Amino acid sequence: MMPKVTIVVLSPQGDEEKLKRTLNSISQQTYDEVETLVIAPHAVTLPAFVEQAFFGTPADLTHGITIAQQHAKGEFVTFMQAPDFITDEGDLAHCLAEVDQRDVELGMANFTSLKDGLFYFRTYVRGNYGLLNPTNLIPYMRFHLGLRGVWGLFLRRELLMRLTPQNSGQRVLYQAVHQAKKALLLESRFYCLVVEGSHQVAPFEWQADYEYSDAHRLVQEIQASGYQEQIPAQINVALCIDDNLIRRLPPLIYSIAKHNQDLNLYLVYYRLTTASRAALLQLADYFPQLHFKLRRVSKELHQLIEPIDLSKTKLPVATYHRVLLPYILPDVSRVIYLDTDTQVMASLQSLWQTKLAGNFLGATGDIAPYLSPAENPNWPHPMFENQGENYFNSGVLLMDLDLMRQYHVAFKVIKTALDTAQLFVQADQDAHNLYYFNAYHRLDIKYNYGTPIFDYDVRSFDDIVILHHYVNKPWQPEVMVNDNPLVLAALNGYYRDKREADELLGKWAAKVSVVIDLRHPAHFNLGRCLSSLLYQSYTALEFIVLTNGELPAAQAQYLAGLAKDHPFKFERSGQLAAAVAQASGQYLYFVDIDDLLLQETVIEQFMQAAQQGARLVVSDHQWMNRQTNMIYWQNKPAKVEFFQTVKPDAYQREFGQLARCLVAADLAKASLASGVVETDLPGLWKQTAGKVAILAAQLWLMTVDPASEGDT
Structure with missing residues (x-):
């Protein structure tokens, strides 16, 4: 047998039209076990189904609770205020079924409001079990408008009898949750509050006796006890x-x-x-x-x-x-x-x-x-x-x-x-x-x-004793696109410690000399490309910046700052052969200043292929239209293919430019010494490397001008 519910309707002004809307929504409910009590400041005309009416009494929550404690016969009690209404004819049945099945003393239904002809349906973010308790009540009160009063609240009568009547819905809910043996955020919807005039959703108000936990009281007790902490000698x-x-x-x-x-x-x-x-x-x-x-x-x-x-x-x-x-x-x-x-x-x-x-x-x-x-x-x-x-x-x-x-x-x-x-x-x-x-x-x-x-x-x-790299995570690819020189200095310090730690551990067997082509004006903040290099998991790197003469002062200052913490070299002649001649690594990796490595393991993946005998390693790439900032990409498997020879017309995208190659340093230096034109180097290496590795995944982002969209 389903429990009986008492609905206590408050009509503060005794407005019959507003009260009629509330009572009509009650009469249309499919749930039968309902008792209705009405409280109004003066006599009003009521439908026959209203069991009891209390006229000449202030229709506020204090009196509503007092009268319910004295007269309600239902196993559960809920409160409504005119002109609010129940949203759907089956809502009451759903709510009572839920509180009965979950065996709770308190259930709070989902909340709806009506303002300027628009409905606002709010659904509680429920935990695994939907329980409401003193631990989460205040956060829920702050987070959910519906949890700042009693509208939509179902109280078992035994719990109601333990409450102190008061006029603040928030205070009533607070003490009810603290006294309830089990309280639940319902999945069902029930109450619609009509927002008009002074009838508004109540704001949350912090009270002097509120607390999130007992921790503050415990600390006061500990301090009063004269507790003396013991600090060991060893950290x-x-x-x-x-x-x-x-x-x-x-x-x-x-x-x-x-x-x-x-x-x-x-x-x-x-x-x-x-x-x-x-x-x-x-x-x-x-x-x-x-x-x-x-x-x-x-x-x-x-x-x-x-x-x-x-x-x-x-x-x-x-x-x-x-x-x-x-x-x-x-x-x-x-x-x-x-x-x-x-x-x-x-x-x-x-x-x-x-x-x-x-x-x-x-x-x-x-x-x-x-x-x-x-x-x-x-x-x-x-x-x-x-x-x-x-x-x-x-x-x-x-x-x-x-x-x-x-x-x-x-x-x-x-x-x-x-x-x-x-x-x-x-x-x-x-x-x-x-x-x-x-x-x-x-x-x-x-x-x-x-x-x-x-x-x-x-x-x-x-x-600073402990630096915390939250927000500006050093393993994010574009983290150094930052205008604050202190943030950049902090990141550089982290990358330096990372490199020095790897050196101490002997983590990487071979050094890679990264040649950064800055012979054309950079279209992006230098930190965009350099972040994607410095954050690499493979840290046995040196950087050779190739320019046509002196850089603008701001760029020169930026790179000089990096050179304090990282192995940077500079070749200002504009000649690739001269830059490569400075390389001390066993391998060379070429990037354009507008390119971006998309994963922190890109160079590590290239070197894994090199350690398997490949003297030339390339990969596919995504590309970005510089004018529209649109990025074009494909989902491709993370596989590596090895070849002894590659047909001249095969893998044109992968071998299309120098700025996508990892090559053995001796091969690169010999090719440049022979006078090969720079643009012909990838094709030459493809035929002469002996063993070539191609990474199918699109591991880096190439930036192109609109006129070059087809040449990718």
């Missing part, structure tokens, strides 16, 4: 990794080792391939001043985070491993957590010795509050709004693991994520900020200095 650093992040480790670990000695480095993972584990062991061999400690996340711990909704992010669930560090590292009392896109610029000792004053963790502010809405449309953060000034970045955390274990806060952060992740913008960072809102120690920005902050709060590199 502990934790990195959370997976197979995809292994390649990001060498520059980070190299930067740690440059500035720190006798440090415990915990590498936390759930699954790693044999190759990844071997790479970690190699790193350990080359950095003996760091004590490498591999810690596998247990299946039981990992299962705690697996259900977290990550649909709004591109991040793996392993991003939440940092939350579990108190239990992954049960024998560690304090740790510095670092994201893998950070770079250590100085000793970590000052950060390590920072007292947290009874807080569970220390963190620095994030870039987001600095940004204007045009720069970041996701800010103010929909879950924090004007409270977002305290939003912190979770890429660097100083964590009191002893304290976290004592108060079990890791599990509370995970619960926050499970309940609220469907609203998150920044994955675990949002979970941390929700749980630790106003309950963390604010660290100096020098301990987690995001490169975008150079635009707002300039610090010298000598005053």
Whole structure:
């Protein structure tokens, strides 16, 4: 048998026409078990199906709750206000079926509004189970207009009786969710609010007794208890990794080792391939001043985070491993957590010795509050709004693991994520900020200095301990198209550390001399092409810039800045043979300043073919019309074909220009010494290389003038 529902209709003005619309929508419902109560300031004409009417009483929510507590007979109670109405005749039946089947004390139906003749249908972003609870209520209230009052709210009568009557719908909902044994965001739709005059969707209003979590109260208790944290003599650093992040480790670990000695480095993972584990062991061999400690996340711990909704992010669930560090590292009392896109610029000792004053963790502010809405449309953060000034970045955390274990806060952060992740913008960072809102120690920005902050709060590199390459990721192909010289300097420093780390590890067997043709005016920022070279995974590179005389001052200054951190040479004669003569690499790779390598592994793929005996390697390409900026491409398989000889008329696209070839240096130098015309070199090498490799994939972007569209 389906439960009976009592609908309490409030008519604040006693307007019969408005009330008629509300009551008509009730009478048209297919659901039979309905009791209707009407409250109005004066007598009005009512249809026969209305069981009870209360006239001469203020038709506000306080009186509506009081009267419902005294007179409602339904197992569930819901409130309506004239002239609002139920959207469809089957809505009430759907809602009651849902609250009955899910056995809840509170159900909130999806919300519709009608304004100026237009309907606005709003559907709640529900988690895996659609549960509403004290953890996610305030974020939902901020995010969803329908969760700022009681319209569309179904309360089991036992819950209603526990509520204190009050006139604020938001306050009623807040106390109802906190007292409900089980509350649910319904999939069904029910209520339509008619927006007119003073009858509006209520704004969210922060109240003095609101809190996102218990963290702030816990910190106050800890501080009052006189807790004294113990800081070990030896620094502990934790990195959370997976197979995809292994390649990001060498520059980070190299930067740690440059500035720190006798440090415990915990590498936390759930699954790693044999190759990844071997790479970690190699790193350990080359950095003996760091004590490498591999810690596998247990299946039981990992299962705690697996259900977290990550649909709004591109991040793996392993991003939440940092939350579990108190239990992954049960024998560690304090740790510095670092994201893998950070770079250590100085000793970590000052950060390590920072007292947290009874807080569970220390963190620095994030870039987001600095940004204007045009720069970041996701800010103010929909879950924090004007409270977002305290939003912190979770890429660097100083964590009191002893304290976290004592108060079990890791599990509370995970619960926050499970309940609220469907609203998150920044994955675990949002979970941390929700749980630790106003309950963390604010660290100096020098301990987690995001490169975008150079635009707002300039610090010298000598005053930065940890540089964080968020937003300006060094592995993005056009990241150096940036007008801020400090951002460019930071990126160059990262690429330098990456190259030096690879040299220390002996990662690449052969050097490649990259000849960059700058004999014509560049149509793009130089950083466009050079980014795509400097971000390459293959770092055993030197760069030879070929020009016709002196460059414009701005370009010369830009390249001189790069030459401070990277092996650049310059040939100003305009002669290709002279540029090639400067090459010290075993292979030469040719690019035009307007070209763009589309993957960070392009040169690595070319060299893999070269290591199999190919003395000439080429690939297909995409091309862009410079006038329209239209890009033309094909999906092609990532395969490599090897040939001893290639027919003169075959693979015209691949061998059409010099600026798409990797060639053995001795072959290139001999050809140029014989006086071969530059434009004939690819065709000559195709016939004389002995073994040629052709990569089918379109690995780079060629820019052409409209007049040359057919010659690609």
